[in-house]
Amino acid sequence: MHTALPGPNSQALFERHDRNATGSNADHEVYPLVQTSRRGHLIVDADGNTFADHLSAWGASPFGPTPAPVKAAMDEAWARHGMQISGWMPNTAAYALVDRLAHIAPGRLSRVEYSVSGTLAVEGAVKFMREARGRPLIITFGGQYHGESTYMSAGASSDLSNVSSGRTQYVAGLVMVPYPNRFRSPFRKGPGPFDDTEVLDYLDYLLVQQIHPGQVAGVLIEPVLGEGGIHAPSQAFWDRLGQMCRRWGWLLCLDEVQTCMGRTGEMFAMQRWQGIDPDLLLLGKAFAAGGQPIAAILGTDDVMKDSELHLGSTYGFAPAACAGALAGIDLIANGGVLENARLLEAVFLEEMRPLIGRFEQVGDVRAAGAMAAIEFVRSRHSHEPAPAFQFAVHQAALRQGVLCISQRGKWHLRLQPALTMPEAVFRDSCRRLQAAIAGVADSPPVEAESVQLAAAQASR
Numbered sequence: 001m002h003t004a005l006p007g008p009n010s011q012a013l014f015e016r017h018d019r020n021a022t023g024s025n026a027d028h029e030v031y032p033l034v035q036t037s038r039r040g041h042l043i044v045d046a047d048g049n050t051f052a053d054h055l056s057a058w059g060a061s062p063f064g065p066t067p068a069p070v071k072a073a074m075d076e077a078w079a080r081h082g083m084q085i086s087g088w089m090p091n092t093a094a095y096a097l098v099d100r101l102a103h104i105a106p107g108r109l110s111r112v113e114y115s116v117s118g119t120l121a122v123e124g125a126v127k128f129m130r131e132a133r134g135r136p137l138i139i140t141f142g143g144q145y146h147g148e149s150t151y152m153s154a155g156a157s158s159d160l161s162n163v164s165s166g167r168t169q170y171v172a173g174l175v176m177v178p179y180p181n182r183f184r185s186p187f188r189k190g191p192g193p194f195d196d197t198e199v200l201d202y203l204d205y206l207l208v209q210q211i212h213p214g215q216v217a218g219v220l221i222e223p224v225l226g227e228g229g230i231h232a233p234s235q236a237f238w239d240r241l242g243q244m245c246r247r248w249g250w251l252l253c254l255d256e257v258q259t260c261m262g263r264t265g266e267m268f269a270m271q272r273w274q275g276i277d278p279d280l281l282l283l284g285k286a287f288a289a290g291g292q293p294i295a296a297i298l299g300t301d302d303v304m305k306d307s308e309l310h311l312g313s314t315y316g317f318a319p320a321a322c323a324g325a326l327a328g329i330d331l332i333a334n335g336g337v338l339e340n341a342r343l344l345e346a347v348f349l350e351e352m353r354p355l356i357g358r359f360e361q362v363g364d365v366r367a368a369g370a371m372a373a374i375e376f377v378r379s380r381h382s383h384e385p386a387p388a389f390q391f392a393v394h395q396a397a398l399r400q401g402v403l404c405i406s407q408r409g410k411w412h413l414r415l416q417p418a419l420t421m422p423e424a425v426f427r428d429s430c431r432r433l434q435a436a437i438a439g440v441a442d443s444p445p446v447e448a449e450s451v452q453l454a455a456a457q458a459s460r
């Protein structure tokens with residue numbers, strides 16, 4: 001680190017840019033640097049400072065810098081096809097990707113709908129569920145994130161209430177149940193571990209008191225909660241949710257936009273458990289392999305074969321994006337990537353779990369492959385969230401040259417390294433993060449009176 005953050009060059013670029021930027025794009029407290037390049041797993045800023053990248057473009061650059069085979073495949077497809085709307089003009093690039101997806105799709109999934117972003121894929125899935133079942137309601141889980149469309153950001157988002165439902169209209173048709181969480185229970189105080197199937201007791205309660213099961217088309221769930229803080233539900237949770245789906249004729253839609261293509265150490269996160277049998281599964285982010293935007297909805301014959309929906313988008317399955325995605329699947333299939341993601345999970349738990357006993361504020365340490373989180377609390381007895389502590393650790397980590405995923409008002413800090421990050425680089429970042437936590441614990445920041453107040457104050 002050569003300068004304080006932001007350094008003078010980044011600061012000058014901010015000042016120029018901010019004259020034309022929207023409010024949130026002119027907020028530089030979370031990331032006080034302007035990237036000028038990447039060097040392997042490092043991000044270089046305008047002042048020559050370097051940071052280990054634990055953002056991976058929030059999962060969209062799963063291999064760090066875009067790999068040469070992905071670039072070469074995209075170049076070839078550009079030269080051959082140029083831009084094309086694959087939903088209207090059949091082309092060999094899109095067809096090759098559909099063949100491959102059908103081959104690797106788990107369980108009963110055999111059909112593929114083209115899409116361009118995670119948000120559009122989720123919107124499309126909601127339509128598929130309603131069309132297939134002829135029912136209006138979708139069950140979602142609190143703390144999930146499904147993108148910034150008016151519908152999904154209003155109804156089910158990990159964004160704090162001031163960012164999402166506080167500013168967009170509440171929408172009908174979504175029923176929200178708390179996400180299964182063994183560390184923190186919405187129904188009970190104090191430290192767990194809790195039985196995370198209790199949220200399904202609550203769903204059972206809703207089925208008696210508020211919604212008729214015959215009005216529910218399907219369940220939309222992230223198999224590992226991403227933006228909401230890396231929670232991986234128990235096998236018992238999945239077993240019981242599966243029983244409920246079968247009993248009431250609900251479709252199960254897994255939003256794997258963030259977890260697909262190796263992020264959790266499996267090709268699809270659902271493969272971390274036994275017996276999950278989705279009707280729909282959504283791909284995005286890492287699916288593009290660091291190339292051009294692309295997303296997909298995988299579905300069963302039952303849901304998709306006779307569908308009359310038109311979900312196309314101009315850029316959905318553009319030929320070069322398809323070629324890049326295919327090259328990314330090959331990279332994973334060639335071996336080594338999933339194994340490395342699992343290694344990073346083990347390293348994170350080994351390095352960071354011991355901090356739970358050492359620092360009052362380190363409440364929980366969680367990882368699922370190369371997605372990891374630390375949850376900060378005010379005291380290990382109350383488990384009351386500590387968002388100010390989290391944000392102070394993030395800033396201290398930045399000064400140590402470690403870029404993590406942070407948001408003001410939240411109390412978990414996340415790391416999402418490239419699936420291919422070498423163990424030594426990741427371990428070094430964990431050690432720097434330990435130092436950052438120790439520094440903040442020496443003189444902890446004052447927390448807002450309540451977590452609701454902290455959330456309300458989070459956007460200024």
Ligand SMILES: Cc1ncc(COP(=O)(O)O)c(C=O)c1O
Binds near residue numbers: 120226227258
């Ligand atoms: C689980 C999940 N679903 C959907 C989305 C939205 O994807 P996109 O930003 O590509 O629209 C995201 C993005 O972070 C996500 O994490």
